Amino acid sequence: MIDLPDTASPLYEKVKDYILTNIGTGRWGKDRKLPSENELVASLGVSRMTVHRALRELTSAGFLIRLQGVGTFIAPPRPQSTLIEINNIAAEIVERGNSHRSEVLVLETMMPTKELALSFEFAKRVSIYHSVVVNFENDLPVQLEERFVNPGLIPDYDKQDFTKTATYDYLMQKTPVTEVEHIISAIPADKEAAQHLGIDVGSCCLLLHRRTWTGAIVATISKLTYAGSRYSLGSRYSPSKAS
Amino acid sequence: MIDLPDTASPLYEKVKDYILTNIGTGRWGKDRKLPSENELVASLGVSRMTVHRALRELTSAGFLIRLQGVGTFIAPPRPQSTLIEINNIAAEIVERGNSHRSEVLVLETMMPTKELALSFEFAKRVSIYHSVVVNFENDLPVQLEERFVNPGLIPDYDKQDFTKTATYDYLMQKTPVTEVEHIISAIPADKEAAQHLGIDVGSCCLLLHRRTWTGAIVATISKLTYAGSRYSLGSRYSPSKAS
DNA sequence: CAGTGGTCTAGACCACGAA
């Protein structure tokens, strides 16, 4: 039986510290396999729920990997991925010291096409909100923004004045986003985009496709078209953490 | 008594979805106060541990704020920015179940142009490493990767076999990246890109410009050109899983 | 004081992987 320190912190925190210390000193370093939950229960004299919580939190923090039916292992060094930050376009333009203005071309309810209904993962056909807005930087159109919005989550979307509040701001205020999907591609401008952005048909555009979720429900689907010559998505990012 | 959906997901996930949906639809929006744990236990017909776990996870994800002795509240809206994850292209291709191969076109030391030296923030003119690699997905060229590498940080870059190890992997291994800058734009393919990617001159390409830092020193500068019709940068990201 | 969230337990059933 191993004694945990007699401090004021919760038991599961002590268990976490105990495990992290043993990882650090390499005690389980041989095959990187930890004792099973039941073994920890026996050796530490705490309940399984407490051990489990400690292991679960260390797993979600990236220190451990758990496989049902197999065991718990020390996670390999962190995966190599890089994050890009995408900002609200209105805020971004203002931050650069330029003036932002938007024109609302469409704001309506509509029946989704079959493809859209599929993207929303709707079981039934229900009507959705649809908006098309052009965003200007110093009176030059830089982004054409087409949005489809789930009325179940954001009921009054069609009654807003989006020349005053940016669509993005309004949506973020109204519903928490739990997941975001982005797809970025480069496409030639079609007739509509060319017209609204004031560029030639066929010239290069950035297309940013975005879906957002609230819980298991698709909240919004957006198609953001940027005039390629006038706009770049940029970001500088510091992978902060460790602990 | 409220019915939770009859899906395969764990109960606490259903409770989380239920709560997020109710936040989204503004049911508790008045004073932003949620029902107490015991009220949720009663109305959902699950145990308090399960409700508590759902609330705890939503709290650590930043959606809720809990005060002992007071109650649970909806957190104020989070800062409005969205992150896109950019993965190592080789890993990404393999993960999709396709085959990856690369051809090294150039691997040399060179004197930087004035512009490059400026980007590296060099005080003096020193030579740097330069590589050009084409990445193939199922024998179709999808990315042209031009890299400039600071020899002070990565001494033996020019002696590696980048058909075996991806440049990205090698660099991540050799030096810790503390900061990354990305700029994404859409450009028409120039002659060189068109030739190596096997596309027409002038067709749309995604251009990803990247600089990485180790501390205050610029480690690498990369120019990644993607054939627009063949490749999209995509990602699905959960804010809840970060930080 | 009553009500809130925070923690902890003992015991149970399940899905999965390996022998």
Add this chain to the structure above:
DNA sequence: TCGTGGTCTAGACCACTGG
């Protein structure tokens, strides 16, 4: 089949807040 982790419950005690 057995051991693993994943989930869930009922009940308990605690610390904290407010009236």
